[in-house]
Amino acid sequence: MAVVFKKPNALTDKPTHYCPGCTHGIVHRLVAECIDELGIEGKAIGVAPVGCAVMAYDYFSCDMIQAPHGRAPAIATGVKRSLPDSFVFTYQGDGDLAAIGTAETIHAAARGENITIIFINNAIYGMTGGQMAPTTLPSQVTQTSPYGRNVNEVGYPIKMCEMLSTLDGATYLERVSVDCVKNVNATKRAIKKAFQTQIDGKGFSLVEVISTCPTNWGLSPNAALDWLRDNMIPYYPLGVYKDSTSDKEEK
Amino acid sequence: MKGNEALAEAAIQAGCTRFFGYPITPQTELAAYMAKRLPKIGGVFLQAESEVSAINMLQGAGAAGVRAMTSSSSPGISLKAEGISYMAGADVPGLIINVQRGGPGLGGIQPSQADYWQATKAPGHGDFHILVFAPNSVQEMVDLVSHAFDLSDNYRVPAMILADGLLGQMMEPVEIKSSDEKVELPKKQWATCGHNNEREHNIVNSLFLQANELERVVRERFERYKVIEENETMxxxxxxxxxxxxxxxxxxxxxxxxxxxxxxxxxxxxxxxxxxxxxxxxxxxxxxxxxxxxxxxxxxxxxxxxxxxxxxxxxxxxxxxxxxxxxxxxxxxxxxxxxxxxxxxxxxx
Amino acid sequence: MQEFNSILAGFGGQGILFMGKAIAYAGLIDGKEVSWLPSYGPEMRGGTANCSVCISEEDICSPLVTNPNVLIAMNLPSFDKFIDTVVPGGTVIIDSTLVSKKVDRTDVNVSYIPATEIAESKGLKGLANIILIGKLLEQTNFCSYETIEKTINEVVPARKKNLIPKNMEAINIGMNYKN
The missing domain is CATH 3.40.50.920 (Rossmann fold)
Structure with missing residues (x-):
């Protein structure tokens, strides 16, 4: 019988701990498919964050490092600067990347560090049980914004792709979503392009994936996808925010 | 040679090829020396955006299996505490230099030994030790750098040279063993350097959610500490x-x-x-x-x-x-x- | 001298630290134990600068000199700060262009030399510190003249090698100056 669908080699056999309906699984698979298709598992080193994806080190079958909260881009920098021929990616959530690790993210981009960041933006802290994130939408209810995010008190969400796009060091920035088949396919194309950017030695690439957190949003998986389409995508428009891959010389 | 520069050159002679740091008095000459020397020998000097990033870059380099170091002075070491704890928890070797100055807080910039407790008792959160060396001359700083690197690699324990502003700033004659041959580093089977499709994946990690598992890992580390106490006390x-x-x-x-x-x-x-x-x-x-x-x-x-x-x-x-x-x-x-x-x-x- | 424990002090920019390095280097050439310890502070230029230099036949215990047997003072604040710390019988050398006071102690050997003024007038601008080394040599014989020649050759940076004769001229002026 012909095999028409199988697990990518770059994923281990370990069952993930993610909640039902969580989109981490989809993004893990897309990352793994891209690693397989580009044939880079042997030289890949992944950096796992603190947050829901903390145990990603068990799920990807390449070498993996678990970073302190927010520091994945610094760890990745240390690896890449030590092994310039390796392939280095981080996988981080919104609290990790856009709150406690803002400095690490911005400076890795500003340096044009030749690494790839997969950034999962689901507008909430998942692992700790649903607190307000730097990307939580105005008026969105979370455990620590029980009356809705009051922008007069706690300010506005951070739009990472827009912000990073002002940096000359960043080479490829794209925001995508995994809410439907069409967007899942677009996400895979974006990840592959970002990975290729690194393989070509062209510098910093980041793919922001607008994702759901049904558990902490208090919605069913389907309703969560609807909420994402109705609320998140209007605030975080999808698209390529920066692509200077054709301008940049190989490093 | 000035103490800070001697530390840097000694590290290079010991096979250190990666340096990550952030400017702070009174250790700045060390970083400046590395910035000049490392690119010439195919190494990497990188000025990080913060002490926090610098220690994590060190962890990345250490995990990748290369010899690397960072240096700072007291307030900067406090910021590195998180990373030191993670390195200890993931058994990642690396060398941290603390050219101590007065504290607490911003304190002063004159020589001090006020980080004794920090270095020996609580360089970060959790159950762990790091190797701490306290040289008393520029020559001894030089000698201890390569020794610290070796022990750090052998035992997979981060090491610290606890110097002070006086030693860092003073100049004394030193002899540095220089060799044109590349330093042979021990093979690091555990390193995350890409499995090249030849082995199972390596994981450098300090997270153990099962209490029994974490206890086992910590106890194993303390067995190593016992061996260190028996053999490496100076x-x-x-x-x-x-x-x-x-x-x-x-x-x-x-x-x-x-x-x-x-x-x-x-x-x-x-x-x-x-x-x-x-x-x-x-x-x-x-x-x-x-x-x-x-x-x-x-x-x-x-x-x-x-x-x-x-x-x-x-x-x-x-x-x-x-x-x-x-x-x-x-x-x-x-x-x-x-x-x-x-x-x-x-x-x- | 058996034990040479000095404090050299003045303003930043006068070449105090360089003067210290040169003296320490001379000790090194003679195969002795040496140490050089600068004061360091937030002012990069124009602030006070001083350093301790020790030369000894034996291991140097404390590189921080608190009671020197040699003091070179190149400004008034340094003079005031350190003059009373000099051990009895010690040597004090004062740049009298910049320090107008006289020493009121009688138990130390004092030399007054207008090093800055001499340097200006002889076209040796910036070499007052070297003139003072010459005076120090004459007063203490802390090393031989040959050693000083070698030292000057070593410590003058490569891109300024053309200035070696001027440095030696400064040494000679310092040695031959009489109060």
């Missing part, structure tokens, strides 16, 4: 054989104390000096030995008495342990220490 004893009184001092302060011990001997006071070279592991046995014949001890430090408890514990409080120290960046003088020694010996001359 200390210098000076005129202790017939000593009635013992001065205990480390680092630059030990030089001042030694001058005072010489002066006291000239006055006929039977006094000796014990100088811990490793602060962790602490030379407990050596202190216990000298306590057999000594009447009392005097700790001399550039802080408010942080090592006193360790000395008391080492000798099971069997003898009185007095303390003399200056802090805030003030360096004790031999005359001040001599005065204390005379007092300790009951004024007998």
């Amino acid at each position: 200390c210098e004893k000076y005129m202790t054989d017939d000593a009635d009184y013992i001065v205990v001092a480390f680092g630059a302060t030990a030089r001042v104390a030694k001058a005072a011990v010489k002066d006291a001997r000239a006055k006929g006071i039977k006094i000796g000096l014990v100088r811990p070279i490793t602060l962790w592991p602490f030379p407990k046995e050596e202190l216990k030995e000298v306590a057999v014949n000594a009447k009392s001890f005097l700790c001399v430090e550039m802080n408010m008495g942080q090592m006193v408890e360790d000395v008391k514990l080492a000798i099971d409080c069997s003898r009185p342990v007095e303390f003399f120290g200056r802090t805030g960046g003030v360096i004790p003088t031999p005359a001040e220490v001599l005065e204390q020694i005379v007092k300790l010996s009951g004024g007998e001359q």
